[in-house]
Amino acid sequence: MLSKPAGAAGTIFILSTLSTSSIEEVAKAAPNTIKWFQLYVxxxxxxxxxxxxxAxxxxxxxxxxxxxxxxxxxRHEDVRNKFSLPNHLRLANLEGVLSNQIQKAVKSSALTEYVAxxxxxxxxxxxxxxxxxxTKLPIILKGILTAExxxxxxxHGASAILVSNHGGRQVxxxxxxIEALPEIVKAVGDKVEIYLDGGVRQGIDVFMALAIGARMVFFGRPVLWGLTHDGEKGVTKVLQIMREEISLAFALTGCKxxxxxxxxxxxHESYYHRL
Structure with a gap:
């Protein structure tokens, strides 16, 4: 479970539409965690x-x-492997609502066919x-990469923007x-909050995004690695490491x-290429 360690760390957890744990299950398991819901239309x-x-x-x-x-x-590996959801898992938020098509690939991968x-x-x-x-909930648009x-x-009324390239898996x-962030901050940073995800592996990555103008930084792969390594304890450890690295980045740059x-x-690194 990812939501409980996130709450214990005092941070936000975003639950996917395609999660294998339902909205209600996560709410019950982590009542004190601040939870946002990632929505596909x-x-x-x-x-x-x-x-x-x-939600x-x-x-x-x-x-x-x-x-x-x-x-x-x-996603060539998914196509080659005909990726599908293992039988013991389910799209928990969609049970009884839509077909579990993701559990069987026909031509490519089950996920590709499901989305299509x-x-x-x-x-x-x-x-x-x-x-x-x-809805009266704030709407955060995830997947913005340009100032336009x-x-x-x-x-069109977005409450915030999440600068994201979908983990580099789309285009x-x-x-x-981090390269797209500056022009977006310049364009709308005084109008809405701007967040970032993608490529965040260390505390210094968070520091860089904050310096450029992001208000928050989200990351997923490191906590999944922690979950794979040692379950909930592994997730907690990853969040602790990230917090320590962020604190170290603050200290070494003279920021209180x-x-x-x-x-x-x-x-930008190109500045030093001219030396």
Missing amino acids: YNDRNVTQQLIQR EKAGFKALVVTVDTPVLGN TMLDETLNWQGIAWLKSI DAILAVQ DRCPST SLRDITRDMII
Whole structure:
């Protein structure tokens, strides 16, 4: 379980729509953790609305709407292996609502086929307006990589922006999130909170994002490595290591608080290539 260690560490946990633990199970297991719900928009808008209502009822505090997955990018290993969900697992949030198509691959991978069949590839800014009309939860748009889209997100009522490239698994050669962050901060940083995920492996990665202008930084792969290594204890250990590394980065750069971090502490590596 990831949600309980996150709460114990005083941080936020984001639950995926495609989680194998349900909204209600996570709410019961980690009542004191601040929880956000990552939302995919389905072709059947009733399914989407039901998910939102369940998240609201369970005490989730925000919706993180993924906007960079109209279709799934090429994941060659998944296709080669015909990836499918093991029989002992299930899409817990969708039981009794939609088919568990992800449990059987036909031509490529079950996940690719599921996304192509179930998710709304036509999602646009009017879709965000619809979401705002059916919930009072803050809507955070996940998958923004350009200033232009950041400006449009603000214009269409996003409460915050999560700069993300989907772990680099959608479009090959897309920019890293730390590279995309500066132009987005410059464009809308005085209008909404900006968060970042992707490529975060050490405390110094968090420090860099904060210096450039992110308000929060999210990461997933390191805690999954911890979970694989030692279950819940492994997740707790990873979060402890990250906190220690962040504190060390603060100390070694002379920063006592967030207010001490300034943009000029971060210089692009190309600056030194000219020496």
